[in-house]
Amino acid sequence: MGKIIIIGAGGVGSVVAHKCAQNPDVFTRIVLASRTIGKCRKVKARIREMTGISITAEQTDAENVKKTRALIKKHKPDLVINVALPYQDLAIMDACLAEKVNYLDTANYEPKDKAKFEYKWQWAYQSRFKKAGIMALLGSGFDPGVTNVFTAYARKHLFDRIRTLDILDCNAGSHGKSFATNFNPEINIRELTQIVRHWDRGTWIKTPPIIEEGSIHFDFDYPEVGPRPSYLLFHEELESLVRNIKGLERARFWMTFSENYLTHLRVLHNLGLTRIDPVDYEGKKIVPLQFLKALLPEPATLAENYTGKTVIGCIMKGEKDGKEKGVYIYNVCDHAECYKEVRSQAISYTTGVPAMIGAMLMIKGIWKGKGVYNMEELDPDPFMEGLNKYGLPWKLAEYNQELKG
Ligand code: NDP
Numbered sequence: 001m002g003k004i005i006i007i008g009a010g011g012v013g014s015v016v017a018h019k020c021a022q023n024p025d026v027f028t029r030i031v032l033a034s035r036t037i038g039k040c041r042k043v044k045a046r047i048r049e050m051t052g053i054s055i056t057a058e059q060t061d062a063e064n065v066k067k068t069r070a071l072i073k074k075h076k077p078d079l080v081i082n083v084a085l086p087y088q089d090l091a092i093m094d095a096c097l098a099e100k101v102n103y104l105d106t107a108n109y110e111p112k113d114k115a116k117f118e119y120k121w122q123w124a125y126q127s128r129f130k131k132a133g134i135m136a137l138l139g140s141g142f143d144p145g146v147t148n149v150f151t152a153y154a155r156k157h158l159f160d161r162i163r164t165l166d167i168l169d170c171n172a173g174s175h176g177k178s179f180a181t182n183f184n185p186e187i188n189i190r191e192l193t194q195i196v197r198h199w200d201r202g203t204w205i206k207t208p209p210i211i212e213e214g215s216i217h218f219d220f221d222y223p224e225v226g227p228r229p230s231y232l233l234f235h236e237e238l239e240s241l242v243r244n245i246k247g248l249e250r251a252r253f254w255m256t257f258s259e260n261y262l263t264h265l266r267v268l269h270n271l272g273l274t275r276i277d278p279v280d281y282e283g284k285k286i287v288p289l290q291f292l293k294a295l296l297p298e299p300a301t302l303a304e305n306y307t308g309k310t311v312i313g314c315i316m317k318g319e320k321d322g323k324e325k326g327v328y329i330y331n332v333c334d335h336a337e338c339y340k341e342v343r344s345q346a347i348s349y350t351t352g353v354p355a356m357i358g359a360m361l362m363i364k365g366i367w368k369g370k371g372v373y374n375m376e377e378l379d380p381d382p383f384m385e386g387l388n389k390y391g392l393p394w395k396l397a398e399y400n401q402e403l404k405g
Contacts, residue, residue, distance in 0.1 A: 001026045002363030005077045007062050007092060008084030009034035011183060011299035011344060012106065012141070014043045015352025016083055016359075018342035019390065021053040026360050031075050033058035034084065046343060062088040068095035077101060081359055083352070085187060086110045086117060093125055093136060102134050102362055106141030106355055107187065108236045115190040115276055119239050123372060130371040137367070138374050140358030141351035142312055142331075143169055143253075144237035146392065148375035149354075149383045150314045150329040151241055156380060158327055161247040162318040166403055167235065170256040172225035173308030173335045173346060179264040180302055182347035185293040189274050192265065197234040199242045199251040207232060210257060211266045218404040220254065222311040223395070224332050230254040240374040247318075268292065303345040306335035310346045315399050328399035331392050341391070350392060357386035 006016050009032055020027040032040045032055055040057035047055055056075070060067050062084050072080065072095060082092045082105040089109040096103040110117035122138055129136050139145050147167045155162055171182060181188040193211065197204045208214040216232040235253035242251050268274055273292045278285035313330020331350070338349035358375070361367035367378045375383075387394055 001028055002078040003027075003029040003031075003076060004079050004081055004359060004363075005031045005033055005071060005075055006081045006083060007033050007060065007068070007088070008082065009036070009039040009043055010083070011303075011348035012083040012351045012355070014046075014300060015342055015344045015348045016081055016355045017043050017055060018047055018050070018344075019353055019356035020359065021047045021051045021055060023356070023360065024053055026363055029075070029077075030055040031058055031071070031077065032056070033060040033062075033071055035059070035061060050342075063091050065091050065094045065098070068092055069098055072096070072099040072101055079104060079359055079362055081105075081355055083355060085184060087112050090121060093122065096134065096136070097125070097128055097132055100132050100134055103136040104140050104355065104358055104362065105138060106145060106351055108138060108144075110190070113276065115194060117191070117236055119236070119374075126372045133370050135362065135367075135369050136372040137358050137362060137378075138372060139237060139240070140355050140375060142354055142392075143167060143235060144240070145351070145354040145358070145375055146331065146387065147312070147314055148237050148241060149380045149387075150394070151245055151316065152376040152378075153380035153384050154314070154316045154327060154329065155245055155376075159316065159318045159320050159325070162245060162316045163247065164250045164317045165241065165245070165248060165252070166315045167237070167253045168220055168222070168230060168311075168313060168315065168330075169254065170220075170222045170225060170228050170230070170311040171308075171347065172222065172228060172256070173306050173310060175302040175306045175345070177297055177302070179261065180297045181299065182302065182345065183299050183351070185296045185299075186289055189265070189268075189289060189292070190276065191235075192233070193269055193274050194234060196232050197238075198232060198253070199238055199248070201249050211262060211269055220403070222256075223330065223397075225309055225311055228256040229259075230256050241376060244374060244376050299348060300344065303335075303339050303343060303348070306339065306345040309334050310350060312350065313394075315403065317399075326399045326401075328397045329394055331387070331394045333392060353391050354383075354387070357383055357390055360386065
């Protein structure tokens with residue numbers, strides 16, 4: 001039915017490749033391209049062994065538009081799935097525009113020299129994508145991604161108006177390392193050391209980063225895993241949701257962190273190891289965070305011994321037929337089950353499965369359009385069905401308690 005190029009052979013890229021290979025009726029040809037070809041070959045061998053499907057491995061540098069264009073010319077895909085790093089988003093979008101091929105990613109663009117992720121750079125492609133007659137689907141992971149779809153589903157079926165949205169992301173798993181990040185360390189640490197923002201009646205309220213005195217947190221009692229300290233954090237889906245879900249008064253994002261994790265992060269930050277500006281080291285310029293990334297475990301390597309579960313979902317409150325109501329839509333995912341199925345941990349899995357579902361809906365023409373789309377702008381129903389079918393079943397419960405945060 002459709003040919004795809006997946007760019008990025010890390011934790012998430014491996015899951016996308018596995019899940020696409022499990023659906024050969026839709027994904028008839030899969031190319032996995034990344035900076036280090038050895039990683040693509042490793043994934044290729046594992047997919048062959050687990051599914052019998054043969055994929056193609058390619059080396060590329062996605063920051064080089066010419067190289068991506070050459071890759072597209074060679075393989076003529078219907079869709080390019082970008083699960084490399086957010087730094088490459090614009091270069092890959094440029095290549096897709098030039099070759100008139102659809103585009104999908106899971107994380108919004110951020111410039112290397114400034115830790116600030118925003119949709120403005122990618123939204124600026126709207127008219128060019130429209131004119132070229134192609135579609136870009138932004139943020140088809142879990143958060144952003146599934147959380148946007150949960151909100152769109154609630155807006156469509158459960159509410160006349162959603163007044164407050166709280167997205168809660170809990171990883172109650174354990175990988176056995178003293179400190180590691182569950183997705184790309186550089187991107188993850190840039191996100192976690194930023195000033196926090198949440199939306200409240202028309203303005204962005206700023207609060208201290210999670211590692212600083214005065215950060216906002218409370219214990220939330222998560223289904224299946226119990227109470228966990230949850231910290232207010234800025235997350236990219238808030239930006240598109242407050243624009244696209246009309247009537248939202250307040251939107252917040254919470255993520256769980258252990259005291260051990262925060263202590264490590266504070267120390268690294270205080271030592272200057274999370275800095276993103278180049279410093280002189282023995283006559284060379286090095287970026288401390290990039291050096292730190294080289295020392296930390298790669299997300300894909302955490303998978304084998306990971307135990308425990310993730311619980312990610314949205315609590316929404318508002319009105320239906322003149323009455324106040326509250327709901328909680330969430331997914332629970334087990335690290336060890338993910339490993340059994342595709343040799344990954346749950347953070348990579350919960351990102352890679354939605355990327356595959358988004359790609360499937362685009363290839364089947366169920367989600368179609370010309371221009372740049374965030375997930376909540378498309379019909380949530382087929383995506384919600386896909387989640388149940390392809391490994392991320394969701395639950396819906398009434399939720400009328402006050403959130404203490
Ligand atoms: P990894 O670091 O494991 O993988 C990134 C991969 O991209 C690596 O294989 C890397 O190659 C490759 N890469 C980096 N730069 C280039 C380049 N210039 N050209 C080609 N390939 C390149 O990260 P993850 O798999 O954990 O994360 C991937 C993406 O998913 C990130 O953008 C992250 O932000 C996003 N994400 C989204 C989530 C969501 O819910 N929406 C949640 C988690 C992650 P090499 O191995 O050579 O370094």
